[in-house]
Structure formats: C-alpha cells, structure tokens
Amino acid sequence: MIHSLPNRNQLARLSLVGMRSMSGKVKEIEEQLRKDDAMEAPADLEGKVNLYALNQTRMEELLLDWGEPKFRAKQIWQWINVKGATDFDKMQDLPKGLRAKLAEKAVLGNLEIAVEQVSKDGTIKRAYKLKDGQMIESVLMPYDDGRRTACISSQAGCAMGCVFCATGQMGFARQLTSVEILEQVQRFHVELLSKGERLSNVVLMGMGEPLGNYNNVMEAVRRINQDLGIGARHITISTVGLVPRIRRLAEENMQIKLAVSLHAASDEERNAIMPVNLRFPLADLMETCKFYVEKTGRRISFEWALIAGQNDTPEVANKLGHLLKWNDFNPQGLNKMCHVNLIPLNPTAGFDGKPTKAAECDIFIKILSKYGVTATTRVRRGIDIDAGCGQLKSKLNKVSACAMIPFYGFDVR
Ligand code: SF4
Numbered sequence: 519m520i521h522s523l524p525n526r527n528q529l530a531r532l533s534l535v536g537m538r539s540m541s542g543k544v545k546e547i548e549e550q551l552r553k554d555d556a557m558e559a560p561a562d563l564e565g566k567v568n569l570y571a572l573n574q575t576r577m578e579e580l581l582l583d584w585g586e587p588k589f590r591a592k593q594i595w596q597w598i599n600v601k602g603a604t605d606f607d608k609m610q611d612l613p614k615g616l617r618a619k620l621a622e623k624a625v626l627g628n629l630e631i632a633v634e635q636v637s638k639d640g641t642i643k644r645a646y647k648l649k650d651g652q653m654i655e656s657v658l659m660p661y662d663d664g665r666r667t668a669c670i671s672s673q674a675g676c677a678m679g680c681v682f683c684a685t686g687q688m689g690f691a692r693q694l695t696s697v698e699i700l701e702q703v704q705r706f707h708v709e710l711l712s713k714g715e716r717l718s719n720v721v722l723m724g725m726g727e728p729l730g731n732y733n734n735v736m737e738a739v740r741r742i743n744q745d746l747g748i749g750a751r752h753i754t755i756s757t758v759g760l761v762p763r764i765r766r767l768a769e770e771n772m773q774i775k776l777a778v779s780l781h782a783a784s785d786e787e788r789n790a791i792m793p794v795n796l797r798f799p800l801a802d803l804m805e806t807c808k809f810y811v812e813k814t815g816r817r818i819s820f821e822w823a824l825i826a827g828q829n830d831t832p833e834v835a836n837k838l839g840h841l842l843k844w845n846d847f848n849p850q851g852l853n854k855m856c857h858v859n860l861i862p863l864n865p866t867a868g869f870d871g872k873p874t875k876a877a878e879c880d881i882f883i884k885i886l887s888k889y890g891v892t893a894t895t896r897v898r899r900g901i902d903i904d905a906g907c908g909q910l911k912s913k914l915n916k917v918s919a920c921a922m923i924p925f926y927g928f929d930v931r
Contacts, residue, residue, distance in 0.1 A: 578591040629698070630646060717748060735755065764809075824863060832881060839886045842886075
C-alpha cells in the first residue's frame, strides 16, 4: 500500500494517458465492490488435505472421518499452532500409524516458495507461487524490541489502479481465498515458533486492496486472531479508501487497526494518482474516517510516502494539516484519534523520486503538529536487498514491483 508517487513530469504524462483509463478503473472498482467476493476454500493439493485450512472443529471432523479419536485433532492442532511443527515426524506423541496417514493424506500448507531474500537487518521477503501459477509476496520484519511483523497480500494483482504502483498497472488477477491469506501468516507463525520466537503483528499491506476482498480478508483476520492467537489490536488492515467497506468494517466490532493510504491532500493531486479518489473523493473519505473513529473509538493511521521536493514541502504539510484539522476527528483532540505515518520513499528502479531527508521529515512533522496532528517517520527495512527486488521481478515476471514491498516500516500506530 505504500509505494512511490509519480513526479511532476510523470503526472503530466499520466494526465495525457489520463481520464479515459481512469474512468475504466473506476468501473472496475465499482464492479469489485458489487461482487462482494466470497470464495470457496481451494481444492486440496493432489487430493491431500491442507491442515492449515482447517479450524479446530473441521480438524476434529477430519480425524473422526479417518476413524481416529477426537483428541488426536487437539494434539495435531497443538503441534502445528503452538509448537510450530513443520513436519509430521516431529509430532512424537502421535502413533506412528497416524503420522504415516498424515504424510499420505495431508499437507501443511499449499503455498510454494518461489524466491526468498533475507536482508542484513533480518527482514525476509518471500514470493509464493499459488496453485494456479499466480504470484504473491509476503514479508517478515524482525524488530530489536522483539516484535515480529508479517506483511501479507490479499489479492493477486489489484483493481485499484494506483498509477505509481506496478500491481495496479498489472491489473486484477483474482481474489485470494481466506486460506491463502491465512497461510501467509501461518507460515511465518510456525517458523518463528520452531525457533522459540513469536509472530506479534500482521499488516495487510502487500499486494491488493484488502477491503476489495472483504469476506475472505475478514475470515482470515478472524482466524489469525482466534487460531493463531495474534491480538486483533496487532492486526492492521490498510486501504486506499473504499468508503462503503470502511463503513462496513466500522460495524464489525473488532479491535483491528485501520490504515488509510493518503499520499496527497487535495482531490486534484489524489485523482491523478489514485483512481479510487474519483469514485470516493477526499471529502467522502474523510467523512467516512470520522464515522469510523466515532463508531469504533479507534484511532486511524494515515500513510504518507514522502518524496523529496514533491509531497514533502511545507506547503503540502500545511495542506495535509488543514485537511485533517478541518475534518476534526475528535473534539477533545485530533492528535488522539489519528496519526500520520511518514514513510520516506525507498528508491526503486523505474521511478526517479528520492526519499525525503531526515531534516525535512522533521519540518513536515513540526508543521503537522501545529494542526494538532501527530506524525512519525518510519524506519525503512530491508534496504540492502532492494536491488534484489528487480532481480526477483525479472525472475518472476508475474510479481509486480508493488508487490516487491520496498520495506518501509510497517509499524503502523
Ligand atoms: S494499486 Fe492496489 S496494491 Fe497498488 S497501491 Fe493501489 S491499492 Fe495498493
């Protein structure tokens, strides 16, 4: 969700290519909102059951079907979700016969790792190949304070068409099933458990617009929370601003966090880079964010990729401050109910923007504070494997540059 913005020349070019394709995108966005995509669980791999796809009840049903006692389901569940077993042979308290049956009839996960890169800072970036050949990316970011954050994808491709984003340019391929979304988290969860560590946070900021795949994302989020034990407050859903879905999310009565990608503070600028803004302009989006805050009592994060000389100037900071203040989120103090995450651009091939320097970030933050808006700059992650992004992309041409999450901090507040 956090990517690079076009510079002025690119914007000019884009406006020529412009409004026709943008309005086509708006239709696509509306289509996605109409469909409300529910999807079946994926078919089993070569007739084998994916145990990651099963909740506890279904695990019990499976074991009973196999003529095994019900309590075996609990044992298997514990091995996978509490002890982090990645291999049936490790499940030592199961009878040998059952372990053999599991090896014959079941698998632990359907996602195939196509490429993996590990940064000096420990960040792991991984491209998974799905059963139908689609590619998605997941990232794991370890922090010094012990937190482990997974950033995962919600769709293969994306219909939102943000012009600065290669996934957007690639278009929408398909929704991920709830199991495909869950499994990205479960893989990191299990791997960390096996090392005596714990996955602490999940952010849905990889490929796709999570609220464009609402039902599957919510099902996955529930299971991440209930089955993997990751607190709802440690799960963040990011959106470019699908207004009806934000309203729906507000009614869910879940403690999850919401992050809204803004990147521009006027309709004119935002229309040029995010077609979703043509359908849901800033006034609607801000009104909806206000509704979300009032309904849930929860703070919203606004994501802002900072590009030197483009959207990091004092003038833009004032515009953003004014936008958020004007939409006064809370009479007691705006700063309590929203937070701006500033993310200096991570330079990538194919985009000539440069990251904002620390001193300018500080000025931006100071200006926002005059409007009562709190903001922090995110630490970028996995910088040293940036170059590898292009490498990965050329190897896997279906994986977009957008999906090559350029490792901004996903530490959403
Ligand atoms: S096109 Fe989709 S994946 Fe890319 S930034 Fe926009 S919403 Fe995110």
